[in-house]
Amino acid sequence: MDKKLLKKLRLLYVEDDDVVRNELHELLSDFFDKVFVAKDGQEGFDVYHENKDEIDVILTDINMPHLNGIDMLKKIRKDSKKIPVFITTAHSDNDLLAKAIKLKVYEYIIKPVDVRYLLNEMNELANVLYQDSLLRKQNKELEEYKRVIDASSIVVKCDEHMKISYVNELFCQTTGFNETELLGQDFKVIKHPDMNDEIYTKMYSQVLNNNSWHGVLKNLTKEHKTFTTDCYIIPMLNDMGEIIGAISIQRDITDEVNKKRNIQLSLMKDKSEIFIRSKEGSIEQNMIINNLKKELAVIKNDFEKAQRDIDKYIYSLEKYSLQNKHLKTELASYKKKASEHSNILKLTNENAQLEYRVKKLNEKVDELSSKYEKQIHQMKLNHQLEIDDLEDSLNEITEKYEAIETDDVLVQKLEYWKEKAKSEISRIESLEKQIVAHGDKEFMSRVFK
Known part of the structure; x- marks a missing residue:
């Protein structure tokens, strides 16, 4: 008890x-x-x-x-x-x-x-x-x-043929149909045209085989407006365990689906804007690099022109040095001849003319040497300044570009032009060495005093 x-x-x-x-x-x-x-x-x-x-x-x-x-x-x-x-x-x-x-x-x-x-x-x-x-x-x-379920969820009952036998008030409010219009209709009466019939075939098969079904359904209201539901449908059994129908509990998730779609569209829009900005930044950097390449090409041409001018100056210098040697040889020959001939006055006049010509030639050589020395020195300074400015621009562009672009090939190109600029400096130094090698001591002392 x-x-x-x-x-x-x-x-x-x-x-x-x-x-x-x-x-x-x-x-x-x-x-x-x-x-x-x-x-x-x-x-x-x-x-x-x-x-x-x-x-x-x-x-x-x-x-x-x-x-x-x-x-x-x-x-x-x-x-x-x-x-x-x-x-x-x-x-x-x-x-x-x-x-x-x-x-x-x-x-x-x-x-x-x-x-x-x-x-x-x-x-x-x-x-x-x-x-x-x-x-x-x-x-x-x-x-x-x-x-609670009737107040918050759409409830639909069907018979064993999946014909609607009951709908709650929320279902009528959502779809716009009244109960009389829905009773006896097939469960998929409000199916959206976008929904595949195979989904409902699979649903009916599972429920009528005493299994539950869960999925998302896209539906149409009486006014042909779209709404989406999260549907859970289970079979109903009698006391003998026989299937006598099914009951469906659905939750309207239209707002959730729309919010999710809007979020996805916003993300796609943001990604597109980021891609466009990145592409525009890349185009801008490519334009700067192309301009830089053009400037490098111009400076390269200037270097080549300067080299040709230096070669020309060296050739002229060698030419005048050779003429000076010939004049000295002629002067020595005239002096020798003056000792062999008795016409001292004539020799003296000729000698004076030769000395005057030698003097003029030496002055011209000095003038040309001074002129070429100044031009070479000025060209060296100008080119050095241009190289320094170019290296600064390269460094600045490299820093900006590295923040956006990590292309190894482009970095290698930038390193190449840096080395190219350095090699041009070495080339100028090599030209100086050539001048030193071809000029006599007196000329070198005036150039590098």
Whole structure:
């Protein structure tokens, strides 16, 4: 016997025998949450009427003054058809028993009452009542769940042929159809043309094979507007386990889908803008590099021109040096001839003319040497300045370009032009060495003094 279950019950005990009533009342009070007591049928009915919301079970005698147990029970049954009743009697009267059965008496107990038997029967009743209360509670919770689902989700029921047999209010509000227009229609009546029929074929096959189906459905309203739902559909079974239809719970995710699509479009737009900006930056850097290449080509031409001019100057210098040597040779020859001939005056005049020519040639050589020396020196300075500026530009462009472009080939090209600039400097130095190698000491002393 589960005393905890009995303690959940409140009992109405009706008995006209004071001794029996007091003894049993004291005993029952230890097992029940509360025991209401009445001494006859009329008082029993009055106590019930005043406390009917609190009384769970009735224990009553049959033969009582004022109102017997059967008549009291008839009056109570007019108010409650379900409250359980235990009847006690000192006589086994078939007529009374038949009347008690008609009044749906739970148990018929012969006096003197076997308390143990009574408590066991009461315990079984308490267990039944407890199970009923749990069932009512579960049903209440299910009703609450149903109310919540109906308020927040689209609910559709179908028969075994997937024909709509029920739709909730939210489904009608969402689609624009009324219930009459939808009942008897196929489940896919609101299918969007973009949806493949194979999806519904697979859905029907799974559900009718006692499997659930979950997926996203694209639908059309009565006004041909699109809405998207997250659909979960399960089969409905009867008591024999046979499929009698299906129930679908759907959640409108149109806003979520649209937001997701908008986010994807925004991301694609941002990526496109970044690509365009990157491409524009790359084009700008390529233009700068192309301009730099053109400047390098111009400077290269200037170097080549300067080299040709230097070669020309060296050739002229060698030519004048050779003429000077010839003049010196002629002067020596004239001096030798002057010693062999007696015409001293003529030799002196010629010698004076030669000396004058030599002097002029030396002056011209000095003038050309000074002129070429200044031009060479100025060209060296100009080219050095241009090289320095070009290297600074290269460094600046390289830093900017490396922030955007990491192309190894381009970096190698930049390194190449750096080395090319350095090689041009070496080339100028080599030209200086050639000048040193072809000029005499007196000329070199004037150039590099």
